[in-house]
Each structure stands twice: as C-alpha cells, then as structure tokens.
Amino acid sequence: MEIYEQEAKLYKALMHPARLAILDLLRDGEQCVCHMEAAFGYRQAYISQQLMVLKEAGLVEVRREGLNIYYRVVRPEIFGVMDAMREVTGKRPAAVKSKLKACTCPNCTGEHEISLVQI
Amino acid sequence: MEIYEQEAKLYKALMHPARLAILDLLRDGEQCVCHMEAAFGYRQAYISQQLMVLKEAGLVEVRREGLNIYYRVVRPEIFGVMDAMREVTGKRPAAVKSKLKACTCPNCTGEHEISLVQI
DNA sequence: ATACTTTATTCAAGATTTTGAATATAGGTG
DNA sequence: CACCTATATTCAAAATCTTGAATAAAGTAT
Numbered sequence: 126m127e128i129y130e131q132e133a134k135l136y137k138a139l140m141h142p143a144r145l146a147i148l149d150l151l152r153d154g155e156q157c158v159c160h161m162e163a164a165f166g167y168r169q170a171y172i173s174q175q176l177m178v179l180k181e182a183g184l185v186e187v188r189r190e191g192l193n194i195y196y197r198v199v200r201p202e203i204f205g206v207m208d209a210m211r212e213v214t215g216k217r218p219a220a221v222k223s224k225l226k227a228c229t230c231p232n233c234t235g236e237h238e239i240s241l242v243q244i
Numbered sequence: 245m246e247i248y249e250q251e252a253k254l255y256k257a258l259m260h261p262a263r264l265a266i267l268d269l270l271r272d273g274e275q276c277v278c279h280m281e282a283a284f285g286y287r288q289a290y291i292s293q294q295l296m297v298l299k300e301a302g303l304v305e306v307r308r309e310g311l312n313i314y315y316r317v318v319r320p321e322i323f324g325v326m327d328a329m330r331e332v333t334g335k336r337p338a339a340v341k342s343k344l345k346a347c348t349c350p351n352c353t354g355e356h357e358i359s360l361v362q363i
Numbered sequence: 364a365t366a367c368t369t370t371a372t373t374c375a376a377g378a379t380t381t382t383g384a385a386t387a388t389a390g391g392t393g
Numbered sequence: 394c395a396c397c398t399a400t401a402t403t404c405a406a407a408a409t410c411t412t413g414a415a416t417a418a419a420g421t422a423t
Contacts, residue, residue, distance in 0.1 A: 128337045129261035132329050136259040142248035173371055192369050192420060205328040210251050213321040218247045292401055311399055
C-alpha cells in the first residue's frame, strides 16, 4: 500500500485552494513570491507557508535572484493531474491577469507584460 | 476562487490511501463492500467510513441487491486524475487479485472469477 | 554598520481528519 | 417473530491542518 501513501501525500499537497492557484500561476514558468502576493492578495507569510507545503511535496523548487525568490514547478506532470481534475468538475479557472499592479520585481516593473495563466 | 475550492474538495477525497485503493478496485465496475474487506483486510466499519467520504464527494453511488450493497464510481473521469498522478510518481499499484478468498457475495462464491484491477 | 526589502520560520488557537470501538439499522431466513 | 448477515452511524481521543500574528533571516543599498 505504500504507493497509495505516496500518491496520497501528493493529493494532500493539492488539497488547498491557495496551492492550486499558485500552481496555476506557475504554469508558464517561474514566478517570484511578490507576484503571488499581487495576484491573489494573500499576505506574504501565508503564501510562503503554502509554498513550503508544495516544496516539501517535491512539486516546486526555488531560485534566488537578488532580492527576489523565484519558484518553479519541477514536476510538470502535476499539470496533467490538474487538467484531468478539471475534466471531472467540467470547469476551469479564469485567468489571473487582473490585480497584478502591486508587484515590484524586476520582471514586472515596466519592461515586460505580466504573463497570464493560460490553460 | 470557488472553483479551486471545489477542486480542493475532490483532492481531499483522494488524499487517503484506503480511498485510492477502493477506487482502484472499482475501476472495472461495481463491487460489494465485502469485496473491499476481503481485498484489503480493513475492518468493515473503516471501509464504510471511507466509502461515505467518497460518496459525499460525489464520486461513488450505491445499489443494494439483497443483503449486499454495491458501490460504483459515477465520475469515471476520476480515473484520469489517478492515472495522471501515476505519471507524476512513475509508479502504478500492483493488481489486488490476492487475498480475495473470504468474500461471500453471490458474485464471488463459486461461479465467476474475481475481477482484477487492470490499469 | 544601518536601514530597508523580500521571504522564511515559529507559535498557538481553532478547526478538521483519522481511527478504533461500540452500536444501530436494514434486509433476509427460518 | 427471532435471529443472522451485511453495512452504516455515532462517539471520542489523537493527530493533523489552517490561519493569523509576530518575528527572524538573508540580501541590498547607502
């Protein structure tokens, strides 16, 4: 039964709305924590806690660049799981382009456009 | 964010080894509770509790036939989620043919062979 | 060094899950 | 009806999850 235990742990990592939202935001590549604050309006400590859960599950990894810390998904197959779940519910989340104004990371201030969550 | 909440509830239903095992057993059609007792060695009350979780999540439904009660999956798309998760872990569970000896339901006593979990 | 920014950790109270034990219910049989 | 069998429900203690508040740490800039 230990395979089921391993799977159960991964489902547990997905078992939270904020973590699902974070993973969706990471679909098109790494994002800094400030992005997630700006996108969702959660407090920083809260996001950091949820990111730790994803990291302990082995789903994301971290990279530091100056002041900012970027998270990325290291098991892209997890998006297959999320897509399959949307076949069950029949719904998909809206893009999160809105309310990204407050982010101050170098990727966002000025030059490039905000990346969307395209599903 | 309510879509994420709905998804999170479904992941929560999958977040338990016993429930994953039960769903695998239901891959090839309905099974009575006694099957699950025989297949996994869990006590009856325990299985019944896990089945209630799956039922409340809307993943399974029930049919009574005489003394026996048969559960079946009503959202087969959930198997797509489970298969996708096995792409993440790279492992798949073994068939559960073994230890089904003790089951006494009419489908098992004598006439037909036990159905396997074929993935 | 000092101050500031970004992110991480710790702590604790409340909520929820897990699990076993005991008991209840519902249908079948004699 | 009395009894048996198969399954469901209830209850409670232990474990875990959630969430906010406070604080720490690590890097940058002056």
